[in-house]
Amino acid sequence: MYDAPKFLGSGDSCLVVEFSDSIEMEANFRLQNLMRALASKNVRGVREFVPTYRSLSIHYDPLKLGREKLETAVRKTLENLGGERGETRRVLVMPVCYGGEHGPDMPHVCAHTGYGENEVIKRHTDAEYYCYMLGFTPGFAYLGGLDETLATPRLKAPRALIPAGSVGIADRQTGAYSIDCPGGWQLIGRTPLRLFDPDDGERPTLIDAGDWIKFRSVPKDEYASIKRDADAGCYRAEWLMERNAVQG
């Protein structure tokens, strides 16, 4: 993490506040805190915030807000900003049906890692994952926290269509495809949850940057019954609210 964040221009209507050039949780906490603090100030002319691994993009309307004025507002906000995580954290429990038809690359991942299927599932469900950012496609969460022994290279030839909900591994990353799209991740399972719902005006994506995820292995029949409810819009995703230990 840099000693002081850098202010970088990105065209005539976006300011990038960069905290680090690598993936670090502390930097991510800080930029999320900055985002929340700035959002509560309702700076006139600010259009939206886009948090990424290591920087916060602030989109603004240059007809209403000058770059200098925005920088001043950000500097002021940074002065009183803590680096700590919030008091509570939200953990989404994501049911996943591993292997079989839903995880066609499970045999490959087992062969690559040298683990049996049960061990892959155990290691994948034991870890807790932090959502640094969303991107790539609507609702796709970039997660940190994969057990490094599960790291498996991408497919040599990407698939033309991967169904939404597919859970995969690509090198040291893991995640769930949020919409049907082409892709090259090694698919080990599938979640029945709807990760992106454009008709939900309040909450079009299930996960937000800053959330935590824990995978839970479910058998085929439970997958099917959750999927039925989720597609009908009547499944309530399970969230755990946990208190963070005070850092010190």
Add this chain to the structure above:
Amino acid sequence: MPFRVEKPGIFTLVQDLGRWGHQSRGVTVSSPMDQFSLRLGNVMLGNGQNDAALEMTLFGLEIVLGEECCVALTGADLAMSIDGIGVPSWTVHRVKPGGRIAVTGFTERRDGCRSYLCFSGGIDVPPVMGSRSTYTRGKIGGYKGRALRAGDAVGLLEPRPLWRLSEGFACPPELRPVSRDGESICALDGPQIDAFTDAGIKTFFNEPYTVTNEIDRMGYRLDGPVIEHVSGPDLVSDGIVHGSVQAPGDGKPIVLMSDRQTTGGYAKIAAVSTWSVARLAQKMPGDVVRFKRISEKEAAAQLFAFEENLRRLDETRAAYRSRPRMR
């Protein structure tokens, strides 16, 4: 049924000014490739600037209206006819129920490649996440999340009061954006300009680049001299804006357009100004562009100048509407 599509063109989309506020969820803004032409068309008709219209790329379309309305064609220079009779673009035309509007190929000037057919009242499709813009990759917004097809029946919203009085109004030529040969595409420094060598930066801002065939609503791939990196193009993903210029491993620039991904992992040397990105969107494969380095103040001045033009257009239209006329 306000209009039925007879011939859809090659890639005709419903667009308004975009789906703002959801980039943090990975949902791109979309919006017209040339927002200024769409906004001018809407103001000519007395619509709200954000009303949805049809964006056509390279070729036009043919539609039959189910009820009376006013239309205006803006953007690239395509020829338009109503019931078989040629009519000028940048002009408000009243079309009777059953009227057939055909937007065909280029006029002789062949200027631009994105045209906008705006309707009094604007297009009525259900807003998705606050916008009527079509995002085809995500299959959301617009008409069923896709480009128009023959047989589609598309609705129009109730026009604003006095809408018929704009009939015959033409946008003064000096207020229309036009392409010029050798027109510079203005760009500001990007967040990773330090990832490029001084020679690379000089190359980008001085040498000519040719628009390739690989252009779509997501990005424009350009060909020309290689832009040199200090130590490679890859970085930990960060945010992307409309107009971000990235240079992947081959050192050839890609300008990210309306349907850009929200985040990406290539170093960004520059970002094209909001005004110029719409000008670039009107370039066709084979066109040559040069990038001109400008400051934020200069970029903002381009936008203020457009706002002033828009204000003048609205004033001119109001005067036209209240002109004395024979009854």
